Amino acid sequence: MAICVLVLAERDHADQLNEQLKAAETPLTRCELIQPATNSETQPERTASEPKGNGNPLQSMDIDSIERLSPKLTRSRRQKLMAVWLLPFGFIFGIFITLSTDMDTFASYGTLGASIIGGLLGLVSGWMGSYAAAISVKIPNAEDVRILRNRHDQGQWLLLLETPMGIELPWKVLREANPLALTSLSEL
Numbered sequence: 001m002a003i004c005v006l007v008l009a010e011r012d013h014a015d016q017l018n019e020q021l022k023a024a025e026t027p028l029t030r031c032e033l034i035q036p037a038t039n040s041e042t043q044p045e046r047t048a049s050e051p052k053g054n055g056n057p058l059q060s061m062d063i064d065s066i067e068r069l070s071p072k073l074t075r076s077r078r079q080k081l082m083a084v085w086l087l088p089f090g091f092i093f094g095i096f097i098t099l100s101t102d103m104d105t106f107a108s109y110g111t112l113g114a115s116i117i118g119g120l121l122g123l124v125s126g127w128m129g130s131y132a133a134a135i136s137v138k139i140p141n142a143e144d145v146r147i148l149r150n151r152h153d154q155g156q157w158l159l160l161l162e163t164p165m166g167i168e169l170p171w172k173v174l175r176e177a178n179p180l181a182l183t184s185l186s187e188l
Helices: 011-023 071-100 107-136 142-153 171-176
Strands: 002-008 030-034 157-162 181-187
Touching: 002 011, 002 142, 011 030, 011 157, 011 171, 071 107, 142 157, 142 181
Parallel strands: none
Antiparallel strands: 002 157, 002 181, 030 157
16 A cells, blocks of 8 residues: 655645546545644635535545554554553463562462452553553654644645555656645555
């Protein structure tokens, strides 16, 4: 699958490109329009609810709702996936360590109580480990994503396109749209 992001000055360019891709019957698995950041310095030419033209305009989205362009979402998903196996492993390992050592830290709770407390401590360490593991992994295309987020903050529209596996993006059509920038995020 090929994934690219076009940086566009106006929303109309995205709608026109979407119509061209539909007319050319380009198979896309994703075609998402990201509205620019709005603050006092950078105001988009139109808001997401006011597309010009007829036809079927693209729905605009917030950049933080798209995982490929949001490091926070990527990290959160990775942490949850790590927790799925680190929490049970930590619990079981905590029980095992408590039973296999002669530590009397929780001896007043009896053998079963001490093992359960050891398991709970292992569970907590697994939870903390899932956060540490999620933070330590480098995000793919981090530099490209940072540049795209800066363009977004400058008040420019982003159009994310993704094709199915084995199908190339129509690069000629994309370049003819005269985007301000064209960034390829990945090819798998």
